[in-house]
Structure formats: C-alpha cells, structure tokens
Amino acid sequence: MAIRNIRVDDDPILRKKSRPITEFNDRLFELLDDMKDTMYNSGGVGLAGVQVGALRRVVVMDVSEDRNDYIELINPEITEVQGEQTGTEGCLSLPGLCGTVTRPNVVKVKAQNREGKWCLYKGEGLKARCFCHEIDHLDGILYKDKLDEGEVLYRTDSEQ
Ligand code: NI
DSSP states (O other), rough: OOOOOOTTTTTTGGGGGOOOOOOSSHHHHHHHHHHHHHHHHHSSSEGGGGGGGOBEEEEOOOOOTTTTOOOEEEEEEEEEEEHHHHHEEOOTTTTTEEEEEEOOOOOEEHHHHHEEEEHHHHHETTTHHHHHHHHHTTTOOOOGBBTTTTTOOEEEOOOO
C-alpha cells in the first residue's frame, strides 16, 4: 500500500470521464488500497480514482468522525434521490477552498464490491452529499461547477 499524489486545481485529468472496471484483479485491489491510504492520510471523507490519476470508476469513502465506516464503490450509480440539503463542500483536489452546494438529502447507490458483487448503499446528510460529489468526479464534474446561484468559492482560512 502506498500514498499516491493527489491531482489538484486545473489538472486536466480532473475533467475527464472515468472508465468502468471490468476486471477485478490485483491491480484494482492495489489501486483501492492506495486510495484508502491516501484518503485517510489526507483527512478527506472521500476520494475518486481520477484524483490519484486513475481514470477508473472507483471511489473510497469514510464520512464518519471516528473513521470506521470505510466503503469502496466500484462502478457506482445513483439509483434514487430524495429531498434537498444545502451546505458547504470542499475537495482534496481544490485545496484551501470551499463553497455552498445544494444536493439531495438522501441518496441510494448501487455499486460493485471487490468480488464484483452488486451492493446497495443508502446515505443521508453528509454521506448523501459525498456519494454525489464522488460520483460526479467519475464524470469530470467538480463541486465548483454546481455552486448555488450567486455563490462563490471561499478560502477555508478566510473570515466569513
Ligand atoms: Ni472531491
């Protein structure tokens, strides 16, 4: 396992569409293990493959305070959304910035696990927000594209 470099700012790879995973092999497991290490090392709540330069449809997440709710999503798809929430969002690929984004409040996702088995996930609040944010990464979309009307990016260290 290793910590990989996170692609940031205007790196063009962040705008590319990731390809589905078709082979569940050691190369995939190594990528997932490295993504897990990289996410925890950086203190993030989620990381998509593209953020470490791998244009594959994979996401790792842990939105819990005590860092014990680790999940891996392979070829994830949102199957259902409910409600709405408005809150502040940040991204490891846009360091030092945050912005206000409205997302669904409840999100259901189907995704494959390491064995290729399809599993269902349901997230509410921050977890729902994270599902949306990470799956957007797989299509080259960043949260700054989805800021609420009239909103701008803030520096996280600025006084608001
Ligand atoms: Ni992000």
